[in-house]
Amino acid sequence: MIKVSLLTLSLFVATLAQAVEPGEVLEDPALEARARVISQDLRCVVCQNETIDESNATLAQDMRRLVRQRINAGDTNEQVVAYMVDRYGDFVLLRPRVTPQTWLLWFGPILILVLGGVVVVRVMKRPASNVGEALSQEELDRLDSLLPEDNETS
Amino acid sequence: MAAVNQKRWTFLLPILIVALLVGVFAKRLIDVKGGQDPSLVPTVLLDTPVPALDLPPLPSRGEGLRTADLKKDVSLVNIWGSWCVACLAEHPLLMNVAAENAVPLHGIAWRDDPSASLRWLARNGDPYDLIGQDPVSEAAIAFGVTGAPETFLVDGDGVIRYKHTGPISREAWDKTIAPLIEQLRQ
Incomplete structure (x- = not known):
């Protein structure tokens, strides 16, 4: 019984984990942490109600890669987010901005x-x-x- | 008496709120019926220059797609993939556009295996002038694409003037895109 519940628990924890694949992760843990923070505020534009951090959609995967690419290129968090907003509009932000x-x-x-x-x-x-x-x-x-x-x- | 007046007024309040909500919802429903899908993402790239592109060609199919190619003439950029069912639905119209030589039509093969792209074109016909490969959504994200097919109308200066989301219908072509092309050429 305990074994079964442990198994279900581990399955549940597994689904909670992010969609980021091992190959995507940046080597520098500090940069990777920043990428995670940014990704959790960006909407997967295909699935619309998930962050790109938790989505398995291919476009979300490519957006995650781009986020990491921009970080590696020396962008600040704000610059990375601005890059996405310039292309997808405020829509890409999961936390709406305060505007009129x-x-x-x-x-x-x-x-x-x-x-x-x-x-x-x-x-x-x-x-x-x-x-x-x-x-x-x-x-x-x-x-x-x-x-x-x-x-x-x- | 003031209290009585106030009571009359407050008893109307819920009805007013319901009427207001009905109005708001009805408007949204009518909008959807009229073709304004609220789930469509508006493009913020209208009237901005096309993003910097340097996409490799499909094997043995001439040149790829570069930004400079979009600054010569009014042109269309179509994002598609051999995996994309809606693109197949749109394809006859694009073939028609190519046959009429209406406007240069460029393709971006989005997240597709190059050989699959080529096979698809061999089977269904190839309406494109230039095709660039976009294996990791570099161009798709730069264009703010959310799904295939999407088509951008670019003017002679390389500025995005219109975006069509989803397959282009004959009606959309005749009523919106073709007149816009005419207008941009003047």
């Missing part, structure tokens, strides 16, 4: 939270006056006439 176009995306949730807060505060503040008011004599009489007789005796 994306304000709604970034600040919309905060706006909704604030609006909701305002509504809650106003509801809480509303005086409970008309809830606690006693019935007038007129209303009591009408109620009496509506309720069946036996209700009073019970």
Whole structure:
């Protein structure tokens, strides 16, 4: 039983691992670490909801290679990302940039939270006056006439 | 009374929100039906010079494809591969374009085995003037390509003027690409 669960666990861990193949890895661990960081922010443009770091698509593989090639050529992280953005647009970034176009995306949730807060505060503040008011004599009489007789005796 | 007015107004609010959402979703649906696929990636390369290219030719097929080749005349650059089914669907139209000699048509053999590319061309016909090999997506990434086929219309100065994603239909050719070529030639 333990063996089976270990096996399934190891399979699960294996799927969590990145798609980077041994042949792609840079020799310098510091540069490779940078490549990994950059790759995790770039979208695989074929699969659209994966990073190029975790995608097995051939284009993602080629993009990873290009990222490492640019790093080896001395580019900073920002330059590598800019290189991709110049060709694929902001679309290639998995974390959208804060621009007027994306304000709604970034600040919309905060706006909704604030609006909701305002509504809650106003509801809480509303005086409970008309809830606690006693019935007038007129209303009591009408109620009496509506309720069946036996209700009073019970 | 203010409280009563406010109540009337707030009771309309959910309806307004729903109406707004329905409007937004309906617009997107109509856009998709009208041919504006939201999953298409817009190209940021429009009106920018073609990327630097120096692609090797297919074996025994003349010259490869270089940037300088795209600065001579209005031309089309078609990204394709023998593995690409949609390219086969598009192919008759490209053959037609070549037969009419409408415009220089260059190919980029994307991530393809050169012998497979050549076999594919021998079987289906070869509409291309120049073909460059792009085995590791160097040119494809430089062109911001996300899938094959994609076709770029380049003007005589080597500036990208239009990008067509997916197979070119007869309609797209007649209505959009052919008029654009005419326009760019003037």
